[in-house]
Amino acid sequence: MSSVFTASFITLAIAGIADAGYLVWKHYHNSSKPLVCPLDHDCSKVTESKWSTIFWVRNEVLGLLFYVSMLIAGLASFFMPGLILVSVPLILLIKLAAGAGLVFSLFLIWVQIYKIKDYCFYCMLSALITLLLLVNSFFL
Amino acid sequence: MKQSKLICDYSHLASFMLRTALAVPFLFVAIDATLQPEAWVGFIPFFLRNLFPETLLLGAHAVFDFILAVWLLSGWKIKYAAAFSALNLAAIIIVNLTALDIIFRDVGLLLAAIALGVLQFKK
Numbered sequence: 001m002s003s004v005f006t007a008s009f010i011t012l013a014i015a016g017i018a019d020a021g022y023l024v025w026k027h028y029h030n031s032s033k034p035l036v037c038p039l040d041h042d043c044s045k046v047t048e049s050k051w052s053t054i055f056w057v058r059n060e061v062l063g064l065l066f067y068v069s070m071l072i073a074g075l076a077s078f079f080m081p082g083l084i085l086v087s088v089p090l091i092l093l094i095k096l097a098a099g100a101g102l103v104f105s106l107f108l109i110w111v112q113i114y115k116i117k118d119y120c121f122y123c124m125l126s127a128l129i130t131l132l133l134l135v136n137s138f139f140l
Numbered sequence: 141m142k143q144s145k146l147i148c149d150y151s152h153l154a155s156f157m158l159r160t161a162l163a164v165p166f167l168f169v170a171i172d173a174t175l176q177p178e179a180w181v182g183f184i185p186f187f188l189r190n191l192f193p194e195t196l197l198l199g200a201h202a203v204f205d206f207i208l209a210v211w212l213l214s215g216w217k218i219k220y221a222a223a224f225s226a227l228n229l230a231a232i233i234i235v236n237l238t239a240l241d242i243i244f245r246d247v248g249l250l251l252a253a254i255a256l257g258v259l260q261f262k263k
Contacts, residue, residue: 003172003175004172004176005170006175006217007171007172007176008168008176009169011164011167011171014167014171015160015164015167015213017164018210018213036152036215038152038153038156038157039152039153039154040152078175116215116241
């Protein structure tokens with residue numbers, strides 16, 4: 001395993017935590033002020049739409065849990081190489097989880113384009129980070 | 141009027157891109173220097189290695205880079221984060237001038253840090 005790719009995987013996971021964490025923080029602790037979008041765009045139309053939750057859990061919370069689990073898995077793959085969880089190698093689990101994350105991100109992009117007809121910068125950024133995590137997972 | 145509106149609209153994006161461009165390498169260095177210190181210890185100048193243990197210097201720099209990355213991503217008092225980033229990068233370039241073929245990318249990052257500082261100067 002290449003530790004350079006482990007470092008880049010962990011870097012991406014932390015970037016994802018920052019992205020999703022900002023959305024969670026804004027929603028639960030600082031919702032009186034609008035999201036600061038780098039594109040000067042109103043993201044709240046997306047983040048506060050009816051599509052903002054799935055199975056009663058907000059998407060940004062799911063994203064935060066996903067990135068935290070990716071961070072833990074990345075660290076575990078470095079410090080415990082060859083770790084097997086429930087008969088499945090950790091590296092395979094990371095690939096499957098990153099793939100599932102990307103499918104969910106693509107679904108959310110589809111929702112933004114065809115249902116909400118608007119976009120959220122941080123959601124797009126999250127999809128990009130998830131794509132990079134999946135690509136990176138093949139080099140772990 | 142139209143031009144100033146355009147600059148105003150895209151200054152947030154430019155700032156975000158510059159902050160990310162600086163934060164990601166800082167994060168990567170902090171993490172990689174922790175995971176494989178032997179790959180980074182060569183960038184610490186000899187005079188410092190004679191004064192302090194290598195692991196201490198590398199660990200301290202990794203923590204500093206991590207804090208800088210989080211600070212840049214947070215968006216809080218960015219001009220100061222940009223100043224610290226520029227000083228950090230300038231120090232790295234100066235003490236590693238003999239390895240210019242490797243650290244020439246840091247010159248680009250240094251200019252990005254200065255650009256971020258200039259962009260935020262009057263804010």
